[in-house]
Amino acid sequence: MAHNLGTSKVAVPPHFPSIDSADPAELELRHWLRVSWSRSRDALGETDEPTADYVEQVPVDTVLTRAAYPVLSALSAEIDNEPVSLILTDASGTVLSRHGGDRGLLAALDRVDLAPGFRYAESQVGTNGIGTALEVGAPVVIDGSEHFSGLLRSFSCAGALVTHPLTGAVLGVVDLTTKSEHMNALLLSFAKLAAARIKERILDDANEHDLAVLSDYHAVSHTGQPVIALGDEVLMINALTQQQFDSHDQAAIIDRIRDARGQAKSFTMLTDLPSGATARLSYQPTFVGDKLAGGIVRITEQLATRTAPVVTTPILRAVTGNSAVWRRTVHGVVESCRRREWLVLEGEPGVGKTTLIQAAHEHVSGTHHLAVLDASTLGGEDLLAHAATELAGGSDLAVLHAHTLSDNDLDELSQLLQEVEQGSLPREPWVALTMYPQEPSATSALLRLFPKSISVPPLRYHLEDIPELVPALLRTLGAPDLTLSAASLNQLSRLAWRGNVAHLRSVLYEIHRRRRSGVVEPDALPSECRATTRRNLTQLQSLERDAIVDALALHSGDKTAAAQALGMSRATIYRKIRGFGIIYRASAVQPMPE
Template sequence: MHRRPPGSSLTAVRDLYREVARGATARPLVAASWQRSIEHDVKPGRLEAPYTENLNLDSPLTRAALPVLNALHEQLADDPVSTMITDRNGVVLTRRVSHDGLTTRLNSVQLAPGHVFSERYVGTNGIGTALASGHSVTIAGAEHYAEALRAFHCAAVPILHPIRRTLLGAFNLTTTRQESGGMLMALARSVAGQIEAEIAALASRRERALFQDYMEACSSVRPGAVLALNRDVVMMNEQLSAAVTGPDLYTLLDCAREVADDLRFEGTRTLALPSGRVAELRVSRSRREESDAGAVFRVRLAGRPQREPAPAAGGTRPGLGLVGTSEPWRRSVGDAEAALLSGAWLHLAGEAGVGKGTLVKALHRRHAAGAPLATLEPPPSEAPSAVEPWLRDLGDLLDRPSDVIVLRDVHLLSDRLRRRLRDALASRDRSATGQLIMTSQPSMVAPDDPLEDLCDVSVEVPPLRRRPGDIEQLVRFFLLKYRPSGESSCSSEALATLQGCPWPGNVRQLESVIRDLARRPSGRIIRAEHLPPECRVSSHKALTAIEALERDAILRGLLNRNSNVQRTAQDLGISRATIYRKMRRYGIVPSSLA
């Protein structure tokens, strides 16, 4: 049974279905899509297709599709038919139109590259419904949910990866002609099949390129352990397969896959393995024919024996009491746990509020509860009267080999004090000292940080925005913490809103929001309208790391200044016109923050 959509009566829903049907029985696929559109609260009379500037035109999908679309474009000549490719989120990546009149009409409804045509924003349409249903669809005329689209006839086909069978995007044909839906669909399926075949051919060429680079690495003068992989292929030489097995191998492969997916990364990555050893991965990209075929890793193993067995690959030991199952979180916990068990000096980097302190306490409680845990804050000033006792205290703590010492917020130390700390610690005999754990915020540290090489292992604790799958578990955990009776719950709409927030304060901010909501005097179900203003950021644009930091700074400033835009602009050192422009870009609505 469908729930009543927000702001709609059952009569209004029936009227919408009647409009779809036009006197006939609506197709089940269209009726289901209209119901989803109503639940997304899409307005039929107002077309709002969000726009993103950061299109990924160097993906296997676009590289495979463009030659096919160009050939089809020549065949269609001056026919009023448009061909489009979208990604799996409904973002139009490329469009071909050979008829000026149709170009104008498509632009008038924002059906152009960069705009998002998923059902969540536009309602029932060829692109969005094909992606939402996973089936080939034709959406003709009045079957469109948005009134502005009802002059168009569309046929869309999902495009799947030929090997993994995962959804890559969709191919869409749009016309204004009252043509046979069957003919449009036959053409759309044929083109989608050609694109999938080209993706398969590209994958084969990528595998050959990766294999060639792998063989060159293996045949070098001193090859050592070599690994090569992309999303479809894994290759390793005999030295690696003999040296790394079991949980160590699974952890190594997980890390290598993550690195291979980051097309910009080249250099060295250090990884703590479950056995207690440390793996150093020297990474080089396999680039042939102006495309990325994967990555080749030269692996060097080092380390000392662990005190007890480490956790299974990619996961954490039971009993840690930590919430979250997302891959970035599990990997950071597993790497930190392996480092603690091996006795390595550990650097935990992460934004404020991500849970670095919680992670350290959980690992200590589980694995080193018998050893004292000491925490040292940065000195209150740079005066010798504060610095010298602070350095002596740290030295005294490290002189006890059984202790675990947490040096918090080292990003707050001045360059001068960082150099003094490095000189004091670098000369120490690690076998006769306590285990040191440093924590810092990565954005606060310069690239030439004097403390960079002081620790054996560096682990990044991911921000909450990179763990959207963990938000539901965290919400339930905090609700139970602040309402032990278990009588509170969170509606699906509220949860979706929470999962879409940037969370500049990370887990600490989410806990504060849920604590305040759980303490409301009445109401057991948290609904979207109950959420505070800080959860109401409506940007759907893909942001770079710098843009995300800028958005979060503006959001924090507005919250601290009670939504006073002018005072926030003054605090940030920018003009009022600039902050308004950036707020529009990042979807920060002043009225929702009041």
Template sequence: MSTDLHRHPHWSGIVTSNFDANLTQAIKEDFLGSTVPQEIRNIGLVESWQRSQAALGAPGNVGPVPHVPEALLDEHLLAMLGAPMNRFAEDLEGTGLALLLADSRGQILQRWSEDRQSRSHLDRVGTVRGAVLAENVVGTNGVGTVVATGASVQIRGTEHFADMYQDAVCTGAPVLHPITRKLLAVITLSCDMTPRSDLLKPLVKSLTAQLEQHLMSVEQPGAREMFSVFLDLSRKQNSPVVAFGPQGALIQSSTAHQLNAHDMNLLRSLGQEDRPSGRYLVELSSGLTQLDLTMVGQGNNVVVVGAQAARKTPSRPTPPAPRMAGRSPEWLAVVNHIDKLRSLNTPVILVGETGVGKTSLALGIPYKAGTVPGSMTLIDAAERHIVGTRQWLGRVIEATQARTEIVIRGIETLDKPALDGLRSLLDTRQPTAPLLLTLTADSLTDAEQFERRFDVKSVWIPPLRDRTDDLPDLWRTLADAVAPSAKLELTDRTKELLRAYSWPGNVKELRQLIIGLAARGKSGAIQPTDLPTPMQSAKTLTLIERMELEAIRKALQQASGNRVKAADILGISRATVYRKMKAYRLGT
């Protein structure tokens, strides 16, 4: 840069990395009111201001953001990129960041705002689906300027041409076709002004790299055929349509946002089981649902998610994919969190009391001895006591080298040499497949030593007494599995007693209860007198007690089981939390 430029008032500040809103505003006003020095005309921001001024005149001429009808938006592009964008957006909750996908003309195809702050930010500046943010429409911004230049940009506050964006930071990057290198889309992270905005640049760059890799997968011959089938079915259906490829490539229609992460994993596993094309019944989080599966070549499949089905045996029965019972928010949050961690291929410890279903969650299906999905390896830590530490660790090494998904059950039974050996294996393992370990413990606090030893994340699996809303669903699923001919049903009063019971044995105890009732010849409606004596005398909570219990449960969940933090959240003493937890048998 020439010395003349540095002597020019205001203009030298345009090349500094530290953002100064007042200085930038002065620079912009200087530019808009005078001739730009020749030396500065190659700077991208100023060139954007020049284009904006040529198209719009003064910043005050920028009116409300125009919109195009949704029918004119490129739904095919949204279908190709929507799924990886959804996965990325899930991690933005609580950050105040909003994620935008625009086409090559600067039209917003979709926005993702995971919290109130980011939604308020987008609404305030009129950035909604169909909004046109081209540079010649609203001036310099993190969408239109990327379209105009084909390069990544970050536009902060007063660097925007229009005054309405002066409190925003927009970090945008182009998504190029992996073969032709033509501009396909623009990805933008938008938020209120933040002092750490430089961190957003590598974040957007990483996302665009992932999207271009995703597009490369879709460009494979088999995937192109799958995409053609997907588009044809999407035109004919108003319900969610999802397509999967062998490398995990995923395409989804605009209505597929109704499906959560757990549902998506079930749909993916359905196609991976090499089932023939046809109609299936699968239990999704919303209930028993009809699916139409179309296989397209090797490893590619398209699933149409239909309406919920009536609970009756179809004329041509098709075995439904096994599922985990429970639809309470607490349970689904845990299931979805595990699914997300599983996708990272890093070790995860599932912690919970005995009988809560840790092994089933790790496998992704209800666990039965001797039945493990073909794509997974289950290793029981207790086998070490029989075969010895060396041979047991050898089996773990063998499973790791096979690059299959591994579940190691019951690591609390391992002694120090075995734990040290397992840690050494995990430290040298290549993260090519998920690895889940289960640990029986009374609280997440008890698992801290294992977290430190293995340097992994832990997930607390709630005991049955903390998710009693799932009892009817669990009862129906277990009764159908272990005693289908008995048709065991719960009366309302029996449900109340079961909800009030503490369930020290958790789901395993519930299963044994059902087996015991069937063995005694019980069938049909189960009355309170049919229950064991401890369950008949369970204390039913009052409305106030139920509200108090729910508040403590939520605080413990927010605090990841830490009782001191839970007390702070509730605004009560630690001693009171301990006393209430003991009274309600929480974590005891």
């Protein structure tokens, strides 16, 4: 059935009045549109001809495109004779496809870059049916002079959001655009219809993996317990999770369970939250046949921790951080040392396990000697000989990287420590081991001698400590006169820090190597800090990312000049900028906000 979208005309409204108008009735009228103009002016200034950036090649295989293309092709056939174009964008406003429209309309759309690959976010081109629908979070109609940009005032458009039927996440926008003289009230209805049909198609096409995860999620949700579902296209949080945990705790929980993706075995872990509470996260994988589909995480809050007295964390030399998760870790290590309770400290490389042990020992035991032996650099025989000598001499002992020892060396170390535990020495020493998490169980016989185990959180779990960590690390590097601006600290707080505190220290060392004093702004940070991709990069990808960042900085954010300097096409550099999470402007190159 053909829909008459182009024959019933309405008068184009007069030029949209100043957003500074003091007329109360005028201010009340379509308040969201007035706010949109205000946002547009803040983003674009007074320019009347902003242009869309070309972002990347059109993606061809996403949840949205798989569902939308057959729907839009069918709908465009219904309006084949109408001067209207059906436009699909992703959640950032990047145009993915255009369907329908006569030759004159398509030529006009090309002149304003309303074409596949160009980004029509409100911050790029001002008020429009795509970007403003995304900003408002609801269907909108923008008619003629209601557009912020003079280039767009010859068009009228209606945009409707496309959301995922399982997660509710915004996937994109369906926009109908026509010349303003063809404006018709049916535009918005048709856009809503298209969005609804795409949503139905997504649900029909939902793969069996996500449906299996969804089924488990609903089954567990009915038990009255906070639950989160993880799948290929699913991240769902039930109402109880939202009610029981505030937004900061929810974000922390999601950070902790993100590493659970791809895990085929059940596990349970305790995690400290920003509120001071402790949550037990129990992960159960979901399978379709023998293939992993995702998993369900049940959350149990350890309620006593919210009402327990606030623990005063001792101030340790060389240890910095004020987040709840870090304070609890420090307190646990100090108390273990104070009670002379043998301790295993687990954690990823570079989290600060050795620093914690040494600082806690210095705080508790003062001048008493702590022997620190690194199993990764000493041979097994040398380590055992040194350990026996130090223990016999009355020293406390820390064995680093115990997981690197062979099974035979672990057995011998276990025998040595068993003798110590049985009172073979005049003074019972404090002994601590450091290990990486999830190592093989060959150390289990040894670990039975250690009643206490503490997991040191990776830096990405307490990024709020970076503003304190940075000046402390700069002092250890001999750079007390070097400071990072608030914008630079904000950028560092957006990174994944796969190498943890050791990685942060190496970045600060690189900054210090280049300059000795002053304030470091974002454009003076190393290349790797000006891109915020969360995926692990190969060495070649890291080099490519750094080269793009440096080229953009050298050419003041000019993407075309940077692409030419690197010998790549304009489309390629746009695609890689987005893939690496690089954001750019005329004066600097910055990370993309998350």
